[in-house]
Amino acid sequence: MELIQQLVNGISLGSIYALIALGYTMVYGIVKLINFAHGDVFMVGSFVGFYSITVLDLSFIPALLISMIVCAIFGVLIERIAYKPLRNATRIAALITAIGVSLLIENGLIYIRGAQPEAYPNDVLPMDKLDILGVSISSQSILILSVSIILMIILQFVVHKTKIGKAMRAVSFDSEAATLMGINVNNTISATFAIGSALAGAAGVIFGIYYIKIEPLMGVLPGLKAFVAAVLGGIGIIPGAMVGGLLLGVIEALVSAAGYSLWRDGVAFIVLILILIFLPQGLFGKNKREKV
Amino acid sequence: MLKIEDINVYYGNIQALKGVTMEINEGEIVTLIGANGAGKSTLLKTISGLLKPKQGKVLFEEGSIGGKAAQSIVKMGISHVPEGRRVFANMTVAENLELGAYLRKDKEGIKKDMEKVYELFPRLLERIKQQAGTLSGGEQQMLAMGRALMAKPRLLLLDEPSMGLAPLLVKQIFNIIQEISEAGTTILLVEQNANLALSIADRAYVVETGRIVLSGNADELTSSEEIKMAYLGGH
Numbered sequence: 062m063e064l065i066q067q068l069v070n071g072i073s074l075g076s077i078y079a080l081i082a083l084g085y086t087m088v089y090g091i092v093k094l095i096n097f098a099h100g101d102v103f104m105v106g107s108f109v110g111f112y113s114i115t116v117l118d119l120s121f122i123p124a125l126l127i128s129m130i131v132c133a134i135f136g137v138l139i140e141r142i143a144y145k146p147l148r149n150a151t152r153i154a155a156l157i158t159a160i161g162v163s164l165l166i167e168n169g170l171i172y173i174r175g176a177q178p179e180a181y182p183n184d185v186l187p188m189d190k191l192d193i194l195g196v197s198i199s200s201q202s203i204l205i206l207s208v209s210i211i212l213m214i215i216l217q218f219v220v221h222k223t224k225i226g227k228a229m230r231a232v233s234f235d236s237e238a239a240t241l242m243g244i245n246v247n248n249t250i251s252a253t254f255a256i257g258s259a260l261a262g263a264a265g266v267i268f269g270i271y272y273i274k275i276e277p278l279m280g281v282l283p284g285l286k287a288f289v290a291a292v293l294g295g296i297g298i299i300p301g302a303m304v305g306g307l308l309l310g311v312i313e314a315l316v317s318a319a320g321y322s323l324w325r326d327g328v329a330f331i332v333l334i335l336i337l338i339f340l341p342q343g344l345f346g347k348n349k350r351e352k353v
Numbered sequence: 354m355l356k357i358e359d360i361n362v363y364y365g366n367i368q369a370l371k372g373v374t375m376e377i378n379e380g381e382i383v384t385l386i387g388a389n390g391a392g393k394s395t396l397l398k399t400i401s402g403l404l405k406p407k408q409g410k411v412l413f414e415e416g417s418i419g420g421k422a423a424q425s426i427v428k429m430g431i432s433h434v435p436e437g438r439r440v441f442a443n444m445t446v447a448e449n450l451e452l453g454a455y456l457r458k459d460k461e462g463i464k465k466d467m468e469k470v471y472e473l474f475p476r477l478l479e480r481i482k483q484q485a486g487t488l489s490g491g492e493q494q495m496l497a498m499g500r501a502l503m504a505k506p507r508l509l510l511l512d513e514p515s516m517g518l519a520p521l522l523v524k525q526i527f528n529i530i531q532e533i534s535e536a537g538t539t540i541l542l543v544e545q546n547a548n549l550a551l552s553i554a555d556r557a558y559v560v561e562t563g564r565i566v567l568s569g570n571a572d573e574l575t576s577s578e579e580i581k582m583a584y585l586g587g588h
Contacts, residue, residue, distance in 0.1 A: 224455070227444075227448060227451065227452055227455075228452075228455065230441070230443065230444060231441050231444070231452050234441050234442065234443050234444075235439055235441065237403060237435075237439070238435060238439035238440075238441065239452075240402075240403065240423040240424060241401060241403070241423060241427065241432070241433050241435060241439075241501075242427065242452045242453055242455045242456075242500070242504070243423075243424040243427035243428055243455045243456035243504065244424065244452070244455055245422075245424050
């Protein structure tokens, strides 16, 4: 029963990784950039959620929505200000810029409000213990998991059924050909940043509710792990990010359950190294050959 | 319909088009012939807005389009079928066609035009749910052309539609180009196979190293000794 409880923990943590990983993978898919500032968007989302709940006295859903909207705008601003001027620059230049943006956000927030941590109030969501087949699961975990799943379903719908989703897929496949269809590539890239950042914002609020403590550098480690999750699933592939995130969360929970909780973070990066050596295209990636 | 006046186009520091002037009248099939690297594709890319001319004018129905964003040029009625088809391989045939109509809002009209495309290319109808990447080269060419037609262009730019296709398919594609022309769309065709291109064209321009060196009616050019020697495998 202990094992099943750990699995539930792993899936909850994994769904947070998955939400962040989606932003990594969507942005990579469309501009071929690993947006290392993405973990910090997650952190900003967590703080926006925190202030919405404590200062504005909002409940979970409105706080979640406000955080998603603020992060969407924030993500678009980052793209327009920092990455767009580098659209035709080398990939390493954009990558270094992303790291710079990440440091700027972290230290900017510390400058504005200080480095001290905050604690999410613990009454945001009901904390009942549900007994399911002898396993006690908190109602919180179930709510968090449902919210994550709903967001992922909405994302799938947007990407596959809406016009902007089709434009996103077209631009990520061949941006010049997409231009010839009349698709505005810049707007499509902005929309991608907006959606990815909104998901990171949601992940930030969920993280705060689940783990209570938030601080300006909280985005670094989950950000890196979400990157591992995106690579694990196959970078640029949306279902891959979902599965990669959940898998990584479960792996970490199992490592903890086996009594090696100090090794948890290390194992995540061992996964990255193993994937890069043995399956660099990821679980869902096709090993495609360049066509001439 | 389209007027190009003395344009210079560069790739970085390399000048790809040098003072090109040409004209296309409504309803014509005009072809550009010339060797690899002569600048034919560059000219198409300049018309569709993928490249911007450094000097000179591109006029479409009396309005200047030189330097406009590609998406607004599509909206004005120019569609470009690029070299190498460039279909969205990760999407289905139907989705590719829908993307062709990206800027249109008239749902009924889009539906009707999609039916027209399927009538023109029955092969696409058979493969409607298939990923474009799984189609054969000829089918991908049909899809690329159908996708461009979905924008309801008045001027269609075709870049090497015969490339890499079996002779029978090439003939089929060229028949369809004629059908599209007869339905009222003006066509600018870039083609390596000069014989074939001249056989369906009204007029032609010969491009050599970024310059137009010769132009005239297609039948005049077909019988010109110079053209025969250089492009038609003359005897």
